[in-house]
Amino acid sequence: MKVTRLRFEHHGASDALGIGESEPRLSWTGTGTHRHQDAYEIEIRDRHGAGRTHLVHSTESVLVPWPGAPLSARERREVRVRLWTDGNAQPGPWSDFHPVEAGLLTPEDWTGTAVSPGSDDPAADDPRPAHLLRTEFELTGPVASARLYSTALGVHEIEINGSRTDDDVLAPGWTSYRDRLRYRTHDVTHLVHPGTNAIGAHLADGWYRGRLAFNGGIRDIYGDRTALLAQLEVRYADGTTATFGTGPNWRSASGPVTATCLLVGETHDARLERAGWSEPGFDDADWHGVREIALDAGVLTAPTGPPVRRIEERAPVDSRRRPDGTVLLDFGQNLVGRLRIRVRGEAGHTVTLRHAEILENGELCTRPLRGATATDHYTLRGATDGEQWEPRFTYHGFRYAELSGWPGEFDPTDVTAVVLHTDLERTGWFECSDSALNRLHENVVWSMRGNFLDIPTDCPQRDERLGWTGDIQVFAPTAAYLHDCAGMLSSWLCDLSADTARDAGRVTPIFSPQIPVIVPFPVPEGNQPMAGWGDAAVIVPWTLFQRYGDLDILRRQYDDMRNWVETVHEAAGPEHLWTGEFQFGDWLDPTAPPDAAWQSSTPDALVATAYFAHSTTLVAETAELLGRTEDSAYFRSLADDIRKAFVQAFVTAPGQLTADTQTAHALALQFDLLPDGQHRAASADRLARLVADAGHVISTGFLGTPLVCDALSANGHLDTAYQLLLQRRPPSWLYQVEMGATTTWERWDSLLPDGSVNPGEMTSFNHYALGAVADWIHRTVGGIAPAEPGYRALVIRPRPGGGITWARAAHRTPYGRVEVHWRQEDDGHLVVEVRIPPATTAILDLPGAETLHLGPGHHVHRT
Numbered sequence: 001m002k003v004t005r006l007r008f009e010h011h012g013a014s015d016a017l018g019i020g021e022s023e024p025r026l027s028w029t030g031t032g033t034h035r036h037q038d039a040y041e042i043e044i045r046d047r048h049g050a051g052r053t054h055l056v057h058s059t060e061s062v063l064v065p066w067p068g069a070p071l072s073a074r075e076r077r078e079v080r081v082r083l084w085t086d087g088n089a090q091p092g093p094w095s096d097f098h099p100v101e102a103g104l105l106t107p108e109d110w111t112g113t114a115v116s117p118g119s120d121d122p123a124a125d126d127p128r129p130a131h132l133l134r135t136e137f138e139l140t141g142p143v144a145s146a147r148l149y150s151t152a153l154g155v156h157e158i159e160i161n162g163s164r165t166d167d168d169v170l171a172p173g174w175t176s177y178r179d180r181l182r183y184r185t186h187d188v189t190h191l192v193h194p195g196t197n198a199i200g201a202h203l204a205d206g207w208y209r210g211r212l213a214f215n216g217g218i219r220d221i222y223g224d225r226t227a228l229l230a231q232l233e234v235r236y237a238d239g240t241t242a243t244f245g246t247g248p249n250w251r252s253a254s255g256p257v258t259a260t261c262l263l264v265g266e267t268h269d270a271r272l273e274r275a276g277w278s279e280p281g282f283d284d285a286d287w288h289g290v291r292e293i294a295l296d297a298g299v300l301t302a303p304t305g306p307p308v309r310r311i312e313e314r315a316p317v318d319s320r321r322r323p324d325g326t327v328l329l330d331f332g333q334n335l336v337g338r339l340r341i342r343v344r345g346e347a348g349h350t351v352t353l354r355h356a357e358i359l360e361n362g363e364l365c366t367r368p369l370r371g372a373t374a375t376d377h378y379t380l381r382g383a384t385d386g387e388q389w390e391p392r393f394t395y396h397g398f399r400y401a402e403l404s405g406w407p408g409e410f411d412p413t414d415v416t417a418v419v420l421h422t423d424l425e426r427t428g429w430f431e432c433s434d435s436a437l438n439r440l441h442e443n444v445v446w447s448m449r450g451n452f453l454d455i456p457t458d459c460p461q462r463d464e465r466l467g468w469t470g471d472i473q474v475f476a477p478t479a480a481y482l483h484d485c486a487g488m489l490s491s492w493l494c495d496l497s498a499d500t501a502r503d504a505g506r507v508t509p510i511f512s513p514q515i516p517v518i519v520p521f522p523v524p525e526g527n528q529p530m531a532g533w534g535d536a537a538v539i540v541p542w543t544l545f546q547r548y549g550d551l552d553i554l555r556r557q558y559d560d561m562r563n564w565v566e567t568v569h570e571a572a573g574p575e576h577l578w579t580g581e582f583q584f585g586d587w588l589d590p591t592a593p594p595d596a597a598w599q600s601s602t603p604d605a606l607v608a609t610a611y612f613a614h615s616t617t618l619v620a621e622t623a624e625l626l627g628r629t630e631d632s633a634y635f636r637s638l639a640d641d642i643r644k645a646f647v648q649a650f651v652t653a654p655g656q657l658t659a660d661t662q663t664a665h666a667l668a669l670q671f672d673l674l675p676d677g678q679h680r681a682a683s684a685d686r687l688a689r690l691v692a693d694a695g696h697v698i699s700t701g702f703l704g705t706p707l708v709c710d711a712l713s714a715n716g717h718l719d720t721a722y723q724l725l726l727q728r729r730p731p732s733w734l735y736q737v738e739m740g741a742t743t744t745w746e747r748w749d750s751l752l753p754d755g756s757v758n759p760g761e762m763t764s765f766n767h768y769a770l771g772a773v774a775d776w777i778h779r780t781v782g783g784i785a786p787a788e789p790g791y792r793a794l795v796i797r798p799r800p801g802g803g804i805t806w807a808r809a810a811h812r813t814p815y816g817r818v819e820v821h822w823r824q825e826d827d828g829h830l831v832v833e834v835r836i837p838p839a840t841t842a843i844l845d846l847p848g849a850e851t852l853h854l855g856p857g858h859h860v861h862r863t
Contacts, residue, residue: 001034002030021071026042026063032085036855037083037084044067047076073109104183104302115252116227116293118288129260136280146235150172153223154208155204160192168307176513181295183229214517221515221516258272263371271380311419336766339355339418341414341416343388350379351404354375371463380407397459421453427484434803441777444478444774447744451766468533470587478775486544486548489544508535524581528582542561584597585604585701588702607664620636687712697732699731725777743765744769745764746769781809782798783807790814792840818836832846834858836854
């Protein structure tokens with residue numbers, strides 16, 4: 001076997017530059033047919049070619065310890081690996097060398113000072129303009145390498161000698177800025193040269209001081225001045241070095257972006273563009289000076305995941321010009337990003353771009369956007385050969401766009417939708433014989449893409465866009481199948497920890513990064529534990545461990561996990577029942593009133609106590625894995641007490657709960673809260689009856705939805721689970737598909753059967769929470785699930801049903817790609833083809849057949 005895919009920590013192959021880990025763990029997969037790894041040898045060489053090898057007799061190939069000396073700041077090394085497999089005396093071939101380079105690892109590595117535009121009046125303008133900053137510097141000889149380390153209080157883009165330094169979008173993203181501010185590292189060797197060079201930056205509000213959250217948002221949450229911190233380090237061919245950083249010698253000026261805001265949109269006046277402003281020799285005599293801003297270098301941190309980038313471009317699938325001259329565009333897909341236009345016209349003419357997810361009565365329906373106007377304006381400079389423009393510092397959630405003021409004839413090829421999201425590697429796929437189910441799965445993928453824009457948000461279009469903890473708690477298993485999100489979610493968990501620490505480690509917030517906004521729900525003032533939302537502190541790390549096998553995530557998050565359970569323990573009191581406080585509960589239960597999403601048919605106390613028991617159990621298991629035996633025993637005992645309290649308070653007889661709802665029974669079954677097998681079987685039977693009596697439509701909200709199909713299929717009611725999944729009447733998953741959805745909705749009926757938009761204030765058409773059912777689809781229809789953390793062992797357990805005649809699923813595990821393809825033949829036999837990746841084992845569990853143990857390779861079985 002030859003190793004072809006070598007990774008450092010959870011960084012992608014192209015993102016191992018400027019990492020923050022001095023001893024990055026290694027993972028690899030490769031080509032070949034070996035079944036078992038016996039040993040590995042790692043060679044690490046420095047930039048001078050001097051290397052050392054490290055031979056380790058081990059079967060591990062995921063997150064193995066760094067064998068060499070720790071990386072120092074800025075240090076670059078190259079790594080290659082070869083393997084001994086299947087008892088062979090000779091190793092396989094060496095892999096290619098893969099580079100890894102540390103970033104700036106300590107506050108002392110930063111020498112520059114952050115600078116703010118000298119002309120920037122914090123009280124002026126709303127939305128505010130973007131600014132330009134620049135300086136020039138001299139290089140005295142040939143350059144061997146150059147690195148740019150940069151971040152901002154705000155969002156920024158940097159150019160050197162007139163060219164972009166990177167393809168990041170909205171950098172450095174959104175973190176809990178007071179505690180964590182990410183910087184990124186870029187190789188700019190190809191952009192600099194001996195002699196005079198220039199560096200320039202665009203700088204705008206972004207999340208740092210732009211409008212965020214509800215009712216049109218509030219601004220200046222983190223500060224009232226934007227700032228740039230950049231450090232360019234050059235190593236000359238003779239080995240000497242030079243550093244050029246932001247400081248008092250920089251200059252600032254206004255630019256063509258006269259107003260920009262994430263919620264409102266962007267206004268660009270091309271007549272104000274400054275040609276050559278980021279090139280040497282530009283006359284900046286009329287520019288302003290800059291203000292130096294105090295920035296604690298101790299909060300600077302290297303990223304653990306990839307940045308937001310332009311991922312895809314989509315042309316309109318339909319366009320029409322109306323009598324009033326406006327142009328309505330349909331891109332055929334609800335997406336997140338912005339428009340790029342090519343236009344020709346007179347100087348001073350303005351084109352306006354409006355965005356919406358849905359049409360109502362043939363017009364853009366902007367009511368669900370609330371205070372997010374999502375409108376861009378471009379004023380032409382009058383170039384005779386035409387001009388091209390794309391907003392720089394905003395994004396929108398939309399399928400439809402309206403252009404007004406378009407000069408001359410309109411050509412649909414002059415407008416492109418640019419899709420933006422965190423550049424996560426796709427790792428999971430599914431398709432089957434049911435085209436509607438395929439569309440549902442594709443909708444889930446698109447909702448994840450749109451809402452994984454630097455942080456996992458609830459929705460990408462209206463005036464909210466927050467990192468709600470409850471949403472990612474239920475969706476994390478689906479997310480980890482579809483994309484490699486370990487690095488991104490690890491970073492988000494660090495923000496969650498920082499936000500929790502600000503409350504003395506007591507209460508996990510309902511969204512992170514946490515900001516001081518008033519939510520439009522009857523939540524008491526101040527932080528309050530919220531069941532299902534705060535439980536993200538426990539469940540998301542646990543999910544990442546199960547899917548990626550990274551025990552360090554549990555180790556790092558353990559204090560937060562434990563503190564959350566202790567906080568709930570205090571709230572529940574000696575009776576171990578979590579009652580008496582406002583809860584979001586089974587949010588958006590379809591029986592809830594349009595403007596009271598928390599009024600679930602399942603009582604809050606039952607939901608909250610069930611989550612209390614579940615998280616306590618997971619903390620006990622985590623403590624055991626980490627060798628904390630006393631903690632493990634304590635939390636196991638507590639979990640037992642909570643289960644007993646749950647039974648006493650909410651279980652009246654086998655199959656009977658005080659709340660006779662789909663969510664109540666699903667929670668009791670999936671969180672293992674029932675006292676014995678008789679109760680479990682009776683509760684499953686009752687759940688199946690509730691689903692059938694409802695006509696096989698869904699009756700669950702955010703917390704019950706991820707559990708209900710599992711609760712049915714794991715307890716003898718697979719057919720009922722399929723009937724629920726494949727139902728097309730509202731409320732149901734496929735009702736959304738029938739109504740033309742291309743992403744999953746926030747509400748089961750965001751669009752009503754008559755084509756009108758739900759009157760509720762919260763009516764998003766791009767919300768991934770209800771798409772959490774895809775995890776069940778992957779495991780039950782597709783048949784792929786981990787049997788051990790990180791998929792070191794797999795369970796291949798497809799359970800055909802619902803009239804589906806074939807299905808294909810694939811997932812790139814940390815050990816390699818697993819594939820399952822099953823089909824029902826005309827004679828009633830089931831044929832299953834499986835590919836198991838190297839260094840793993842699998843249990844093949846097919847209906848009515850003997851369980852088989854499989855090794856790596858291709859297998860075909862017929863029952």
